[in-house]
Amino acid sequence: MRYLPHSEAERAEMLGIIGAVDIDALFSAVPSRALKSFDLGLPAHSPEFMVEAHMKALAAKNHAGADGPFFVGAGAYRHHVPATVDHLIQRSEFLTAYTPYQPEISQGTLQMLFEFQTQVAKITGMDVANASLYDGSTGTAEAVLMARRLTKRNKIVLSGGLHPHYRDVVKAYLKDDADLECLSASPEGQGDILDHIDEQTAAIVVQTPDFYGHLRNIKTAADAAHAKGALLIVVITEVVSLGLLEAPGALGADIVVAEGQSIGNALNFGGPYLGLMATRKEFIRQMPGRLCGETVDTEGQRGFVLTLSTREQHIRREKATSNICTNSGLCALAFSIHMALLGEAGFKRLARLNHANACKLADALAGVQGVEVLNKSFFNEMTIRTRQPAAELVERLAARGILAGVPVSRLEPDDASIANLIVLAATELTTDGDIATLCAALAEELQ
């Protein structure tokens, strides 16, 4: 077996030095009825080329994004990842390193995390960011719990524009919690959260651009929350938007959570992704997840370490801020490299290109008979209402090789009023030809 270095002779020699008669002697603590008492019935080991053939056959049964026009977004976005990014994250020293608990021999990972934290703080306009969480959805749940610790209040209000999966994850984390208020879906971008803030409110959670693509007024939400002593948590699922839209930190956000997948990370059918979290300086001791900080070594050389670990499970055990341990280190590296390659100039150009393509898409869709675009404002994503149920329509378009977006009913099956809505995204990869193909097919299907 190609991954196992020992020969049979070496195994025998080692058993001799151990003083064991055979390998089973080393498993003597296992109750005999549980040791090798079964036939697994699993296939035997396989050469590389056969494994590769099997996996390729599975992959071939999927319709990849590059196979045709693609407008699927709703929390995960198809962007171009420079070849340099994928090459660098496969460097052995990054890919196969452990969590940097031994800083003397982990400065590569640690400096990268320090740079990553700086980048995230800058784009969100916040004081500090952590070294990543699993993804945007679990990050949102963590932010809600953090707000409760900070305010010592319980009530949480989720905007109707929050991604339904994110809402569901918060619900699961706060199971059976009477203090969680989830506002009903707001596909028209209607804002109603301001009326739900009171003196018991720990935080309100507002997504922008929201699930339906509308841009939300963060300043108004921040002012209303702060007037009652509550915190504002801003959620962003399309982080490229920060190249064009005002930073939530500049508008009064207290905690910003974002899905970082769009920068440096492929779609991967939903994971691994990258949770970004940034906050105000005074809140860091209640922040979950790892933090990397600058210090010096005994010779006075600058170096980096994981710090403030008294918040974390391996030190605090049941008193930790979160149980999180492994996070998304390599996805954070991909994000950081891509962001370094973009730089300010590239990040802004990328954002403008996304918005420009989305404007073309919105204009073209508005010209299709039987299609209504619901958005007055958007970044790279929008919602349309069609005269047919969206799920079947999207399915028929997929049969024609067009991935036309996400029927809202897939995420909100219980709300009949939104059965005809589709959320569509455009990115820098969307071509004029893709848009024309989509609109022609939509027009035919809706005739």
Added chain:
Amino acid sequence: MSMNNQGRPTGTGTSSYAASSGSALLPNEPLLFEIGDIEHSGVDLPEVEISLDRLGGFERKSALDLAGLTEPEAMRHYVRLSRLNHSIDSGMYPLGSCTMKHNPRLNEKMARLPGFSDIHPLQPVSTVQGALELMEELSHWLMTLTNTAAVALTPKAGAHGELLGMMAIKAAQEAAGQSHRRIVLVPESAHGTNPATAAFLGYLVKPIPARADGTVDVQAVKDALSPDVAAIMLTNPNTCGLFEPQVIEIAEAVHAAGAFFYCDGANFNAIMGVVRPGDLGIDAMHINLHKTFSTPHGGGGPGAGPVVLSEALAPFAPVPFVRKGENGLELVEHAEGSALGRVTAFHGQMGMYVRALTYMLSHGGDGLAQAAQDAVLNANYIKARLAHAFSVPFGDYPTMHEALFDDSFLQGTGVTTLDFAKALIDEGFHPMTMYFPLVVHGAMLIEPTESESKQTLDRFCDVMEELAADAKAGNKERFTSAPVKAPRRRLDETRAARSPVLRWERPVEALKAAE
């Protein structure tokens, strides 16, 4: 240090990072913000005109100040940074409880097939049948290896899997009118994530003391059980590297008291293909794909922590999950009834599923069992070779995949476990896990995994013996000053925590110069 008006360092300065490029192959690399500036970019994108009409007045007005690098600059920056890391590809990582095994590159190649990497979690299910088939196949392997009824694939890492497993237990007990069960038993030797998870869900954590031999006493568990106990969270093999000999009796006692048995599966590498946890009576167990099934640790993630579930807990699995339907495989995305809902957006760590299944198919059922046996063989070999020079707290049983030593062999030398571990760095090895488990004084927990050859194990043991002899010979300085050959000497962690610097700020002199 002087800067030009874009904040780029110019000339030599006094700061340690300014001009020094480090020695030989160990670079001193400036921060990306000290190399790049806001004009440079390594990505060519067309400049397009846009109107602000559809931005609702929310366009960015605040400064970004985000440094960029051209492609050659970026390549060099990150390659130079990478050289400052230890990695499994460059040397042994004897980290107990972490299973730092070889990461096959076929896994990486397969995960990058566009049919896996370039598919969206919300594109029509009819267009991702291969992905669902892969999830089914991975589930089959995990359930077969553990002899369990169901598996929830979605958790993002081990601790997330723990959370989900305990949520399923909570949901099952609530459905059965057993909400009064508020206590979770956790042995003292447990990973920190266990008590953190239980507390996260509002449970009271009741510690179970370890026996003198490092295992859990079934009587101590029985004494702690009551009608208020919801579950026990037990790691098996445990964090002392020992298989719990009374695990079946413990499971029976827990079940007799109406509680569930959560097993921390971090150490599954010792028994995969050899012992099925379902046969031991577990109700839920997470499996770290980034430990047992060779997906890379990546400097701290991403991981993946699928949870296998017993018959009793299967109905409380979260969404989404795959099931067979009339027109092929279906993805169930909405909880019907009392299930606990959703613990992450989308469908979990697909990229890790591909890598783990690739590894499983490469090894086969036979190879996985051989790998577990080799991992156990290697740990026992280290223990046998080092027992004479080190102190073994629990010598009665053969160890499983880890060898545990305490610090009594260092008594009177003035050398601590930390010093000893840092001295290993100078010899080219990553330190072992230190001061964990907590039940052993000055613990050194060594997990070689099956990936290490006899030659490497011998070299490691030679170095360990030589270090132990040197410590006992009174050469304290070698240890307390270590490491001296690493890119950095010991770092001041107290300073980092007392006045945290968590991001780069533009130096004041550069700001003044720019004015």
